[in-house]
Amino acid sequence: MRGRIVKGVGGFYYVDTDEGLFTCRAKGLFRHDKMKPLVGDYVEIDVVPGEEMTGNVIEIEERSNELIRPNVSNVDQALIIFALARPEPNFVTLDKMILQYRAQGVPVLICFNKEDLASDELADRVSLDYGHCGCRIFITSAREHEGIDELVSALKGKTTTVAGPSGVGKSTIINCITGCDDQETGEISEKLARGKHTTRHSEIIKITDDTYIVDTPGFGSFELFDIRPEQLSDHYEEFSEHLACRFSPCSHTHEPDCTVKAAVEAGVISGLRYDNYVYIYNELTRSRRY
Numbered sequence: 001m002r003g004r005i006v007k008g009v010g011g012f013y014y015v016d017t018d019e020g021l022f023t024c025r026a027k028g029l030f031r032h033d034k035m036k037p038l039v040g041d042y043v044e045i046d047v048v049p050g051e052e053m054t055g056n057v058i059e060i061e062e063r064s065n066e067l068i069r070p071n072v073s074n075v076d077q078a079l080i081i082f083a084l085a086r087p088e089p090n091f092v093t094l095d096k097m098i099l100q101y102r103a104q105g106v107p108v109l110i111c112f113n114k115e116d117l118a119s120d121e122l123a124d125r126v127s128l129d130y131g132h133c134g135c136r137i138f139i140t141s142a143r144e145h146e147g148i149d150e151l152v153s154a155l156k157g158k159t160t161t162v163a164g165p166s167g168v169g170k171s172t173i174i175n176c177i178t179g180c181d182d183q184e185t186g187e188i189s190e191k192l193a194r195g196k197h198t199t200r201h202s203e204i205i206k207i208t209d210d211t212y213i214v215d216t217p218g219f220g221s222f223e224l225f226d227i228r229p230e231q232l233s234d235h236y237e238e239f240s241e242h243l244a245c246r247f248s249p250c251s252h253t254h255e256p257d258c259t260v261k262a263a264v265e266a267g268v269i270s271g272l273r274y275d276n277y278v279y280i281y282n283e284l285t286r287s288r289r290y
């Protein structure tokens, strides 16, 4: 029987099939070729006779892609969710996430949630700063059900994984979309204004027959890998029209007659995005020395 792994916990894989949800093991079959079943995998299962809704995963179909963070497969796009407040957004982390997915060829949507807790100025500013980064932007309040309909229409017919720090409202937004309270959500810690890592395992939720969203655990920090500093600017959509620098290659950090820097000074490229670019560039350059 064919199905899709919707969740994996403690060696068990929950496989959604036409006949319902089967609890499966993988029986060490994949240890030889080091292929671990992932949430998102389409698989073939053998039903265990005489036991209720139990099976074994015997084959994993070829993946269209495999994300590292979160570790899920066969996704069409990533929905990065940040809160405008509680927790405060870290834009360097956001930019690293955008870079990581773009480098993997995964289209990115960005959702700034908790609009109800933020000033209009902040919502406007992030819309401007991220308006040209090549990702669609959504401003939402899951609490007040604002902006959710636009988000839903961007998910149609696709498998979307959410990603973002703990406590930004990933599970709350999914509950808002499905209209159920199935995903567990957790209050922000009062003292630190941080999430408490409420979601522990990635899980696919079916919105309609061909629309899926993956709830994922939030993270504390996010580090880039597999991007060389000299490739970094390739992933900045807003730089692409301003690449007539005197030096080639140009790192766009210190060289004279850099047209990227000129565009920043003219206010055409967001200063926030550019400053974060320089920060990330320097970080990648430093880490390469060791």
Ligand SMILES: Nc1nc2c(ncn2[C@@H]2O[C@H](COP(=O)(O)OP(=O)(O)OP(=O)(O)O)[C@@H](O)[C@H]2O)c(=O)[nH]1
Pocket (backbone or CB within 6 Å): 113, 114, 115, 116, 117, 140, 141, 142, 143, 144, 165, 166, 167, 168, 169, 170, 171, 172, 173, 184, 185, 186, 187, 188, 195, 196, 197, 198, 199, 200, 216, 217, 218, 219
């Ligand atoms: N004010 C406000 N609070 C929100 C909003 N969305 C979510 N919250 C609250 O933020 C807290 C964290 O929400 P969760 O949905 O658990 O966050 P999460 O991103 O899934 O967190 P992890 O599972 O830990 O990664 C909960 O108390 C939610 O009620 C919003 O739009 N506005």
Ligand SMILES: [Mg+2]
Pocket (backbone or CB within 6 Å): 170, 171, 172, 184, 185, 198, 199, 215, 216, 217, 218
């Ligand atoms: Mg959650």
Ligand SMILES: [Zn+2]
Pocket (backbone or CB within 6 Å): 245, 250, 251, 252, 253, 255, 257, 258, 259, 260, 261
């Ligand atoms: Zn330059």
